[in-house]
Amino acid sequence: MADPSPVRGPVVEADGISKRFGATVALSDARITVAPGESHALVGRNGAGKSTLVSILTGLQNPDTGTLRFNGEPAPAPGDTDAWRSRVACVYQRSTIIPALTVAENLFLDRQSTGALHPISWKQLRRRATELLADYGVDVDPTARAEDLTVEQRQFVEIARALSFGARFIILDEPTAKLDARGIDKLFDKLRDLQRQGVAFLFISHHLQEVYDLCTTVTVYRDARHITTAPVAELGQQALVEAMTGESARGTEPTWSVSGRSRSAGAPLLEVTALSLTGAYQDFSLTARAGEVVGLAGAAASGNVQLGETLAGLHRPQDGTVTVAGRRVRTGQVPAALTAGIGFVPEDRHIQGLIPQRSVAENATLTVTDQLGPFGIVLPSRTRAFAQRMISDLDIKTPGASTPVSALSGGNQQKVVIARALATGPQVLIAIRPTNGVDIKSKESLLGTVREVADNGKTALIVSDELDDLRVCDRVVAMFHGRVVAEFAHGWSDEQLVAAMEGMAGPTDPKETNVSQH
Numbered sequence: 432m433a434d435p436s437p438v439r440g441p442v443v444e445a446d447g448i449s450k451r452f453g454a455t456v457a458l459s460d461a462r463i464t465v466a467p468g469e470s471h472a473l474v475g476r477n478g479a480g481k482s483t484l485v486s487i488l489t490g491l492q493n494p495d496t497g498t499l500r501f502n503g504e505p506a507p508a509p510g511d512t513d514a515w516r517s518r519v520a521c522v523y524q525r526s527t528i529i530p531a532l533t534v535a536e537n538l539f540l541d542r543q544s545t546g547a548l549h550p551i552s553w554k555q556l557r558r559r560a561t562e563l564l565a566d567y568g569v570d571v572d573p574t575a576r577a578e579d580l581t582v583e584q585r586q587f588v589e590i591a592r593a594l595s596f597g598a599r600f601i602i603l604d605e606p607t608a609k610l611d612a613r614g615i616d617k618l619f620d621k622l623r624d625l626q627r628q629g630v631a632f633l634f635i636s637h638h639l640q641e642v643y644d645l646c647t648t649v650t651v652y653r654d655a656r657h658i659t660t661a662p663v664a665e666l667g668q669q670a671l672v673e674a675m676t677g678e679s680a681r682g683t684e685p686t687w688s689v690s691g692r693s694r695s696a697g698a699p700l701l702e703v704t705a706l707s708l709t710g711a712y713q714d715f716s717l718t719a720r721a722g723e724v725v726g727l728a729g730a731a732a733s734g735n736v737q738l739g740e741t742l743a744g745l746h747r748p749q750d751g752t753v754t755v756a757g758r759r760v761r762t763g764q765v766p767a768a769l770t771a772g773i774g775f776v777p778e779d780r781h782i783q784g785l786i787p788q789r790s791v792a793e794n795a796t797l798t799v800t801d802q803l804g805p806f807g808i809v810l811p812s813r814t815r816a817f818a819q820r821m822i823s824d825l826d827i828k829t830p831g832a833s834t835p836v837s838a839l840s841g842g843n844q845q846k847v848v849i850a851r852a853l854a855t856g857p858q859v860l861i862a863i864r865p866t867n868g869v870d871i872k873s874k875e876s877l878l879g880t881v882r883e884v885a886d887n888g889k890t891a892l893i894v895s896d897e898l899d900d901l902r903v904c905d906r907v908v909a910m911f912h913g914r915v916v917a918e919f920a921h922g923w924s925d926e927q928l929v930a931a932m933e934g935m936a937g938p939t940d941p942k943e944t945n946v947s948q949h
């Protein structure tokens with residue numbers, strides 16, 4: 432590992448930081464201090480200002496006011512990339528690794544200071560990559576293509592690359608959003624390793640349990656302001672949520688509830704028979720009835736995401752049929768799925784979800800332009816009215832319906848994706864990790880919205896490995912390596928479901944497990 436620079440103060444100290452975007456105040460007199468070797472969490476609701484702070488701490492944006500010091504010294508000049516990179520490393524939720532390149536090429540990409548004008552030989556590159564990976568204890572073949580790595584391996588390469596510029600301070604902005612439970616464990620082991628070597632980090636996550644597992648100090652922002660900084664051990668979960676929301680968390684119940692209902696199963700609405708997609712899943716069958724929310728649980732390689740995507744028309748399966756309300760759906764075609772009444776919340780809002788430069792209103796209504804005016808003409812007034820309703824129903828934090836979606840915080844963009852899927856009034860809603868990046872309070876209301884779809888006589892399928900997402904379901908089907916391994920009625924224990932997702936389901940015949948009676 433690179434020699435630590437002599438430490439003369441906190442690795443970072445930001446004070447009085449304010450930042451506006453037009454009329455939006457993203458940060459107001461905010462502050463944060465991270466000590467050497469500290470694991471410091473930054474939490475707050477969607478739109479609280481966390482990512483804006485990250486962009487200021489990494490030199491991507493200038494604050495309007497405030498001071499910023501690294502190791503007791505003023506921050507480098509804007510644009511001095513090498514100087515910034517030697518003080519602070521950053522790993523974002525979205526990987527910056529280029530899939531088509533090898534690990535070694537990715538590690539030495541865009542490295543001005545190593546002399547881009549003197550091309551280095553492949554052999555040299557590989558040797559230096561091997562050294563660098565060994566320095567950070569990353570067990571990955573430097574000649575492998577990045578696209579062949581697992582998500583967490585890619586993230587390790589990213590961390591090694593980020594730290595290799597010399598920084599002893601790394602910012603991790605929602606690093607666990609794309610990882611399954613096993614991947615998160617590996618990432619945390621790696622971070623603890625680095626911490627033992629004296630690396631400090633600022634960790635951003637909406638999963639509060641991760642904060643308790645990993646961090647010693649937590650800072651809470653709310654509505655652009657610093658609310659508190661405290662040792663994690665001294666701030667219980669309830670106090671933490673109260674600081675984030677500004678409301679008492681005492682006695683708050685989820686807005687949804689599946690317990691204690693007498694659920695009379697409706698007619699079959701979604702029927703999937705013997706569906707197979709090579710390399711993803713085999714022989715999958717499911718009948719979901721009107722009024723039901725069904726969970727499709729599984730870790731990264733389980734095939735559950737590809738299955739959800741197939742139902743939305745994104746993959747053409749080799750075998751099997753899909754019907755909605757008794758009508759066969761042509762597979763492998765997104766428009767056919769839409770016409771059949773299948774609404775879809777994709778896994779990656781950046782790739783499949785949104786058009787960033789278009790407004791919130793346009794994005795929310797992309798799937799229903801035919802309802803927004805006669806003869807295919809889209810009436811702006813109707814689009815706005817429609818979007819306005821979505822904004823208030825889903826609590827989307829935006830200056831207005833005409834704001835470009837790119838100006839929204841990550842969690843609020845996710846709500847627009849959900850608004851769009853709901854806009855069609857789907858018969859069957861397929862939602863992949865719908866609460867990804869959404870704060871703890873919005874999560875509850877979003878899941879409540881999914882619940883309502885079923886309560887109104889439709890069907891919802893939640894594809895996720897998040898236990899909070901799956902708790903809203905009437906029953907959960909667990910997949911492992913492309914096959915259904917168990918099915919659980921409402922009331923499962925976390926341990927049971929986690930074991931099933933990890934391939935330790937016990938009986939492989941779902942009928943022998945805790946089967947629901949739908």
Ligand SMILES: Nc1ncnc2c1ncn2[C@@H]1O[C@H](COP(=O)(O)OP(=O)(O)OP(=O)(O)O)[C@@H](O)[C@H]1O
Nearest residue numbers: 452457477478479480481482483838839840841842
């Ligand atoms: N480029 C921009 N243009 C206009 N407004 C912006 C821009 N970037 C951020 N904002 C606004 O600043 C506020 C803070 O956003 P920020 O992305 O920092 O929130 P966050 O705490 O990271 O939220 P999330 O948890 O959803 O990621 C939000 O209201 C957001 O809409």
